[in-house]
Amino acid sequence: MKPSGGQARRRIGAFDIALALAGVLLIVLAAQNARPVVAVLRGDGVRGTFTAQRAECVQHPGHEQCSWIGTFRSGDGKVVREGIAFYGSERGTFTPGATSPAFDVGRRGYVYGPGGSNEWVVVAGLMLAGLGLAARPLLRLRRRPGEAVPAAPSTD
Incomplete structure (x- = not known):
């Protein structure tokens, strides 16, 4: 049954939840190392x-x-x-x-x-990957049902 207004109900699947949890785990791992990595980067x-x-x-x-x-x-x-x-x-x-x-x-x-070191590159990469995975379900909810994902521009 469709909600009023004729729009289909949007849902988050188990796969999206698993990806979001993996993203949160990556964020936690990166956050645990952020303070010392920033200190090394700054030379503190x-x-x-x-x-x-x-x-x-x-x-x-x-x-x-x-x-x-x-x-x-x-x-x-x-x-x-x-x-x-x-x-x-x-x-x-x-x-x-x-x-x-x-x-x-x-x-x-x-x-x-x-x-110093370049450890910050790995920590920043983990943080960005985690944020991307955690945000994926929210981004999927924002799309309207039936809305196509934009195609990549042609390089012809």
């Missing part, structure tokens, strides 16, 4: 020195991934973090005992070099 944090102790490497089919583990000491000596990884380091980045300027944004397990 406690400045100090990283002293390399050892490289820890994991073999994957076709390549190796290494991180240097060492000690971070703030410039004023008040913050000391042992067993911390230098983000983005590889086997050839350091030798045992080598030092590098670093900063600590409070992220568990990592300090960052002067160049």
